Amino acid sequence: MSAEKQYIDFFGEVRDTIAARSCAEMNEQRESAFEAFSAQGFPLQKVERYRYAKVDADFSPNYGIALAPLTGPLPPYCFRIAEADSHARVLYNKVADATDSIVALNTMLCVDTLVVHVPKGIRVEHPIQISNILKGDQDTMVSRRILVVMEEQAEADIIITDRAASQSRFLTNQVIEVVMKDGSHLNLYEIEETHLLCTRYNSVFVQQGRDSSLHHTNLTLFNGHTRNRLDVLLQGDGSEVTANGCIIADKMQRVDNNTLIDHQVPACQSSELYKYVLDDSAVGAFAGKVLVREGAQKTSSKETNANLCATSSARMYSQPMLEIYADDVQCSHGSTVGQMDEAALFYMRQRGIDEKEARLLLKAAFITEVIETIPLESLRDRLHVLVDKRLRGELSKCEGCKLCK
Amino acid sequence: MGNDKNSFVREVAEKKYEYGFTTNVETDIIEKGLSEDVVRLISRKKGEPDWLLQFRLNAFRYWLTLEQPTWGHLKMPPIDYQAISYYADPTRKGQGAGSKGQEGEKEIDPELMKTFDKLGIPLEERMALAGTAVDAVMDSVSVKTTFREKLQEKGIIFCSISEAVREHPDLVREYLGSVVPYKDNFFAALNSAVFSDGSFVYIPKGVRCPMELSTYFRINARGTGQFERTLIVCDDDAYVSYLEGCTAPMRDENQLHAAIVEIVVKERAEVKYSTVQNWYPGDSEGKGGVLNLVTKRGHLRGANSRLSWTQVETGSAITWKYPSCVLSGEGSQAEFYSVAVTNNYQQADTGTKMIHIGRNTKSTIISKGISAGKSQNAYRGLVKVASTADGARNYSSCDSLLLGSHCGAHTFPYMDVHNDTAVVEHEATTSKISEDQLFYCNQRGISTEEAVSLIVNGYAKEVINKLPMEFAVEAQKLLGVSLEGSVG
Numbered sequence: 001m002s003a004e005k006q007y008i009d010f011f012g013e014v015r016d017t018i019a020a021r022s023c024a025e026m027n028e029q030r031e032s033a034f035e036a037f038s039a040q041g042f043p044l045q046k047v048e049r050y051r052y053a054k055v056d057a058d059f060s061p062n063y064g065i066a067l068a069p070l071t072g073p074l075p076p077y078c079f080r081i082a083e084a085d086s087h088a089r090v091l092y093n094k095v096a097d098a099t100d101s102i103v104a105l106n107t108m109l110c111v112d113t114l115v116v117h118v119p120k121g122i123r124v125e126h127p128i129q130i131s132n133i134l135k136g137d138q139d140t141m142v143s144r145r146i147l148v149v150m151e152e153q154a155e156a157d158i159i160i161t162d163r164a165a166s167q168s169r170f171l172t173n174q175v176i177e178v179v180m181k182d183g184s185h186l187n188l189y190e191i192e193e194t195h196l197l198c199t200r201y202n203s204v205f206v207q208q209g210r211d212s213s214l215h216h217t218n219l220t221l222f223n224g225h226t227r228n229r230l231d232v233l234l235q236g237d238g239s240e241v242t243a244n245g246c247i248i249a250d251k252m253q254r255v256d257n258n259t260l261i262d263h264q265v266p267a268c269q270s271s272e273l274y275k276y277v278l279d280d281s282a283v284g285a286f287a288g289k290v291l292v293r294e295g296a297q298k299t300s301s302k303e304t305n306a307n308l309c310a311t312s313s314a315r316m317y318s319q320p321m322l323e324i325y326a327d328d329v330q331c332s333h334g335s336t337v338g339q340m341d342e343a344a345l346f347y348m349r350q351r352g353i354d355e356k357e358a359r360l361l362l363k364a365a366f367i368t369e370v371i372e373t374i375p376l377e378s379l380r381d382r383l384h385v386l387v388d389k390r391l392r393g394e395l396s397k398c399e400g401c402k403l404c405k
Numbered sequence: 406m407g408n409d410k411n412s413f414v415r416e417v418a419e420k421k422y423e424y425g426f427t428t429n430v431e432t433d434i435i436e437k438g439l440s441e442d443v444v445r446l447i448s449r450k451k452g453e454p455d456w457l458l459q460f461r462l463n464a465f466r467y468w469l470t471l472e473q474p475t476w477g478h479l480k481m482p483p484i485d486y487q488a489i490s491y492y493a494d495p496t497r498k499g500q501g502a503g504s505k506g507q508e509g510e511k512e513i514d515p516e517l518m519k520t521f522d523k524l525g526i527p528l529e530e531r532m533a534l535a536g537t538a539v540d541a542v543m544d545s546v547s548v549k550t551t552f553r554e555k556l557q558e559k560g561i562i563f564c565s566i567s568e569a570v571r572e573h574p575d576l577v578r579e580y581l582g583s584v585v586p587y588k589d590n591f592f593a594a595l596n597s598a599v600f601s602d603g604s605f606v607y608i609p610k611g612v613r614c615p616m617e618l619s620t621y622f623r624i625n626a627r628g629t630g631q632f633e634r635t636l637i638v639c640d641d642d643a644y645v646s647y648l649e650g651c652t653a654p655m656r657d658e659n660q661l662h663a664a665i666v667e668i669v670v671k672e673r674a675e676v677k678y679s680t681v682q683n684w685y686p687g688d689s690e691g692k693g694g695v696l697n698l699v700t701k702r703g704h705l706r707g708a709n710s711r712l713s714w715t716q717v718e719t720g721s722a723i724t725w726k727y728p729s730c731v732l733s734g735e736g737s738q739a740e741f742y743s744v745a746v747t748n749n750y751q752q753a754d755t756g757t758k759m760i761h762i763g764r765n766t767k768s769t770i771i772s773k774g775i776s777a778g779k780s781q782n783a784y785r786g787l788v789k790v791a792s793t794a795d796g797a798r799n800y801s802s803c804d805s806l807l808l809g810s811h812c813g814a815h816t817f818p819y820m821d822v823h824n825d826t827a828v829v830e831h832e833a834t835t836s837k838i839s840e841d842q843l844f845y846c847n848q849r850g851i852s853t854e855e856a857v858s859l860i861v862n863g864y865a866k867e868v869i870n871k872l873p874m875e876f877a878v879e880a881q882k883l884l885g886v887s888l889e890g891s892v893g
Contacts (some may be wrong), residue, residue, distance in 0.1 A: 294811065309825040312792055318820040320831070322477075327807035327837045337790075337822040337829040387652075 003060040004041040008034075008340060010065060011108055013164075021069055021111045023082040029093045033107035040101045045275055052256045052285035052317050055102070058199045063141035063171050069112040077118050078157070081147070084115035088149040095177040095205040097231065102201050106175045110143040118154035118184075127157035127187075127376060132172075134162075134194065134217050139169040146176045150184035152210070157187040157376055164194040166244045172200045182209040187375055191219045192226060193386075196251060203229040210236030217374055218245040219383065220255050221390050230259040242271045246370040248390050250279035259288040263296040270300075277309040277363050278314035287319040290333070294325040303333035308340065308366055310359075350381040363391050422685055425655030428520040432544065432626045433494040438487045441465060445600050447492050451601075454574060457581075464587035464597030465591045471591045475753040477725050478783040478815055482659055484696070489661055491599045493544035493626040516559065519801050521622070540565060540604045540620045544629055550604075552616065562607040568635055569605035576607055580638050583665035584704045584731075593700045596632050603633035608643035608674075617873055619648040622662075624684075624695065630661035637667070639674040641707060645712055646677040648876055651720070655685050657693045659722060664699045672707030672734065677715070679872050680728075681880050684720035687725045691750025691779075694722025701728035702758075705766075707735035713740035714757065715871045717880040722751060727785065729758035732766035732794075742868040746884060747780030747812070756786035756803075756817075761794035761827070770801035773865050775884075776812040783815040790827040797827040805835040806864060809858065858885045 011018075011034055019027050042059060043050040070080050081089060092113060096103050118124055132144065148158065164170055193202060200223065206214060220226055232241050247255045261270045276284040286305045307316045320333040338370060340362045346360035367387050374380045435446060444465045448458040473484065512681035521541050540550040540563065556563050562573060569577050587597035604620045624631050639645055651662075662684065670676050678701075687694025697720075703712040714728040741757040759768040768788070776782035784803045805814035816833045838860050846856030862869070863885055869877050869884075 162477070195441075217530060297810070307822075309822060309827075312795075312823075312825045314825060316822045318818075318829075318831075320816075320818060320823070320833075321814070322805075322816040322833060322835055324805070324807065324835050325811075325813040327810045327812070329835060329837075331835040332833065333816070334830075334832040335818065336831070337820060337827065339825055339828070340656060 003056045004037070006062065007105060007109070008038055014067065015034070016110065018067060018111055021067060025081060025089050025092045026110065026113065028142055029107050033098070033104040036098060037101050037104040040104075043101060049229070049258055049287070052287065054225070056347070057226055058171065058201070061139065061169065061171070063169070064138045065109065066140050066142045067109070067111050070114060074114075077116055077124060078130075079115045079117060079126065081113040081115050085117055086145065088115050088117040091149055091177070091179050092147055092178070095179060096175055096203065097205065100203065102173060103175055103203055105270070105398070106143050106145060106173050110145045110175075113145040113147050116146070116148045116156075116158060118150050118156050120151040121153045121201045123154070124156040127159050127379075129159045129161065132160070132162045132167050134172070134198065136168055137166060141171040141173070143342070144172060144174040146174070148176070148178040148186070148188075150178070150180045151187055152181045153183040154181070155185040155187070156189045157189075159189045159191065159379065162190075162192040162194055162200065164198050165198065167195065169197040170199070172198070172202070174200070174202045176204045178204070178206040178214070180206065180208045180212040182211060182215060184212045187215045189217045189219070189374070189376070189379065191221065193222045195222065196224045196226065196253070198224040200226045202227070204231070206230075206232045208232065208236060208239040208241065209233050211238045212236060213240040214242070215375060216241070216243045217370070218257065220245075220247045220249065221386060222378040223249070223253055223255065225254045227256045228258065230257070231262070232260070232270070233262045233264060234270070235264050237265050239266050240269045241271075242373070243270070244370050244373055245274040246367050247274070247276045247284060248367065248387070249276070249282035249284060254283045256285040257287070261288075261290045261301065263290070263292045263299045263301065266296055267298040268296070270284055270302070272303040273370060273373070274305045275367060276316060277310070277367060278308065278316060281311075281313040283315045285317040287321070289321040289323060290331060292324040292326050292329055292331065296326050297328040299326065299329040299331065301329070301331040305335040306366070307337045308363065310332040310338060360391050364388055410721070416427060416890060421745055422655060424652035424683065425685060427447040427654040428495075428516055428625050430495045430516045430625070432593070434490050434626055434629060435492045436713070437490045437628065439489070439491060439599070445759045447599055447601065450492065450494070451570070453570055455795070456578060457570060460582065460587070461598050464594050467588055468591070468594035468598055471594060473591050478781065478785070478817070479723055479725060479752045479754050481509070481696070481723060484661060488628070489625070489630045490628055491630065491632065492545045492601060493629040495543050495625060496546050520625070521621070541623070542602050542620060542633060543623045544601075544626050544631060546602050556614075559612050559615065560603065560609040563613060564605055566603045566605045566636060569636075569712060573605070573607070576638065577605065577636065580667065580669055584669060584702050585665050585700050589700060592698045593665055596634060596663050596665045596700070600632045600634035603635040605635070606637040606647065607637045608645045610640045611642045613643065614645040617646050617648055619650070622649070622651040624660055624662065625654065627656065628658070630663065632663045635664070635666045637676060637678075638669045639671060639676045641672040641674060644675045647679070648873060649678070649680045650683070652683050652685070654695065655688070659693060659734065660695050662695050662697050662699070666699070666701040666728075668703035668712060670703060670705045670707065670712050670737075672708040673709045674707060675711040676703065677701070677713050678728075679876055681872075681876055681883065682716065682718045682720050682724070683883060686751050687722040687749065688719045689749045691722070694751070695720065697721035697724045697726065699726040702731065703729070703739070704731045705734045705739060708735045708737065710734045710737045711739070713742070713871065715742045715868065716744070717869070717872070717883065718743065718745040718753060718755060719883045721753075724753040724755050726755050727758050729760070730768065731760045731762065732768065733762045735763045736765045737763055737766055738766070741770045741772070742871045743772045744775070744865045744868045744880075745782055746775045747777070747782045749778040749780060751780040753781070754783040754785055756784045758787040759789070759799060761788075761790045761799070763794060765796040766794055767798045770799070770803070771867055772803035772812055773868055773878055774803070774805040775808065775861060775865070776805070776814050777808040779811045781813040781815070783817060784833075785807040785817040787819040787821070787822045788829055788831070791825045791827065792823045794824055795826045797824060799827075799829045801831040804864070807835065807837045
C-alpha cells in the first residue's frame, strides 16, 4: 500500500485547495473517487486488465503533483468545464469506468477539464489540435481530463499530441471521455512523442449512439512507459468503430495497449489493427477484447495484431480475445509475432541496398499499413516523415514545436 | 411449437447419455472429509512406502495454504472439499483399513466385469481383436490391466500406478511430480495429496509399442471424487500411442474429477495421447454432472522428440483443463488438436500451453469449439517462447461455431514472445453454420438436424482424423449425440 499512501495523504492535505480551484461538477465526484481509490489501491498484475502494466513501480516515485487549471485562449468548440454548456458538463465522469482506480485517481486529483463540444449538425472544418506539453525542472505528476461531446450529426477531427519540453521525469494520468450522439462522426488521433523518463497512463472511454462512427488512431513514437486503455461501448444500432495503433519502441521502453470493444446492440461493426516494432530491450503488450453481448446479432468484427521483434531481448505479449454471446455474427482475430522477411531483405540487398537500409525500409513498410488508414491527408504525410526519422534514430526528442529549439 | 421443441430437447438430453447407469458392487468407501489422517489412510490402504507418504503430506500441507482459483471463464458451484470421500474401492469387499493391499491376482467381481462389458471395454484378453491393452479404473482403484505379459516381453511396463509404486519404485520416484510438481496449482496439490489410481507406462529405449495402450476411467460410487494419476515415460527412440476414455453415472450432485497426467518424452521418442472425454454432463437443466479439473502436461526432454495431444471433449458439466507441452529438447515438436462440444448448461474453459525453451522447436494448435443450448465454451491458450528458443515456430488456429443465440464462444489466446527469431501466428474465427449450407443440404433431402451433424463433423474432421480409428468412430458418434436437439 506504500505507493497509494502518498496520493491518499496528499489528497488529505490539499483537498480544499483542489475544490477551490475546480468546479461543482468535478467536486461532486471527488469524494466517491477518493473512497474507491483508497479502498482498492493500485491494480496489481493479478488484475487481468493490468497484467502487463507495472502500476506500483510507475506510481511509486516521489513526484510533485501539478494542480493547475487550464489557462490561455482556447480554440473554437473548446472550453474549460466551468464555461462549457450545461448539456456537456453533466456528462463529466459518466462514461469513464469509475471502478478503475487509475481513473479514480484522476477524478480525485484533476482540477480542470477541457471540454470539446461540437453542436448538432456542425462539421468542424479544421482539425482541432490539443497539444499537451510537459515542461518544468522538477519531477512532476500531471492529471489531465478531456471530455468530448459530439451532438447529433456533428463531425470533427481531433488531434491530441503529448510532448515533453524538458528532461525531468513526468508521470501523466489522462482520462478522455467521448460521448457520440446519433449520427456523429469523429476522427480522434493521439500521438505521443515524449522521452525515456516519461510515464503515461491514458484511459479513453467512448460511448457511441446510433449510426455514429469513430476512427481512433493511437501512435506511440517515442516514450518511456506507456499504458493505454481504450473502451468503446457501441450502444446504438449500426455504429462503427475503427481502432488502430502503431507503436515503435526500443531501448527500455514499455508500451501496453489494452482495448475493449463492447458490442451491446445489433448490426455494429468494429475493426482493430495494432502494429508494434520492438527493438533493443523494449517490451510491448497488446490485449484486445471484443465482447459481443447476447442479442447483438449481425455484428461484424475484425481484430489484428502484428508484431515485429528485432532483437532477442525485445518482448511481446499479445492477447487478442473474443467473448461472444450471440450466434449470428462474423468475428475474427489474428495475431502474429515474427521477424523480417529474409527473402525481401535478400531481394533488396541484391539490388545494392545495404542491409541496414533494407531493414529500415521493411520496418517502415510494416508501419505504413496503419498510417495509410488515417483519413486526414496532411497528418498522414507528416507521420510518414516522423516514422522514417524515428526509425533512423533521429527522433530522440520531440519534433516540430518551437519550445525545444 | 416452442414447448414441443423443449420437450424433445429434454427427452433427447435425458435419453442420450447412455453410460448413466450405476453398478451395484459393494464398495469400500472411506469416510467423507479431508485431513492429514485421510491422506495417511489412503497411503496405508495402498501399502505405500514412506517417501510417497511424505510426498502426499507435503502436497497436502501446501494445498492447505492455497485458495481455489477463480480466473476461469466459468460459473463454478462451490466445492465442499469436506463433503467428498477421497477413496472408494469397488474391488475389495468390506475389508478393514489395516490390510496391506499386497494380495496376488485380484478376483474381479462379475458385476464389475459386466459394467465394463456394458461400456464396451474388453477386459478379456481373448478379445485380442481390439488390439488394445486396457487399464480399467473404477472410482479409486484399477480393476484390471490386460495384455501385461505380452507387453512385458518387449520390456514395456503397463500397469496401475499403485502396482508401479510397489514393483518399480525407482522409476516412479524418479519421474513422479517431475512434470507437474505438487506446487503447480490448487488442483495439482489436491491430487498429489490424495491421488488414487491411474496408469503407469514405461517404454524402454528403442521399443515401438505394438498396440494401443488405453485407460478407461469410470466413476461409480456416490459422493466420491476421482483423483487419478497417470505417468507415461517414453525413453529414447521409443513410441507409444495412449488412449483415455471416461464415463460416469447420472447423478444430481456434482462429482469432482481432479486428475494429473504427466508425460516424459526423451530423445527422438514419440507419444500420442488421445482423450475422448464423456463424463456425465448434467441434465438439460444444468443439474449434476462431473467437474473435470485436470492438469495434463508433457515434457519433451530429448532432442527431436514429439508429443501430440488429441482431445474430444463432449462431457462434463465443467471442463477446465489445458493439456500442455514444455518443449525443452532441441527440435522437439508438439501438437494439440481439440474439439470441445458444449450443450445445455455445460461450461468449458480449455486449451493448451506451449512453452518453447529449446532451439528450433515447433508447435501446432488446432482447436474447434462448438457451443449449443445455453452453454459457454472458451478456448484459452498460451504460447510462450523463451529467449533461448531460437527459431521456434508456432501456428495456432481456433475456430468457434455457435448453434443458437443463448450460448457463448470465447477465445483468450496469450502469446508471450521473448525471442526475435521466433514466428508465432494465431488466428481465430467465430461464426454460425451458414444458411446456404443448410439450404443446400435441405434441398437434397437431408433434414436440418442431420445437416447440422454433417457440417459439424466436417468442421471437426481435422481433429478427429488425428484419433486412432476405433476412437474416431466413437468420437464421431458422440458429436452427433451431443448436439441432437440443439438445432432450431
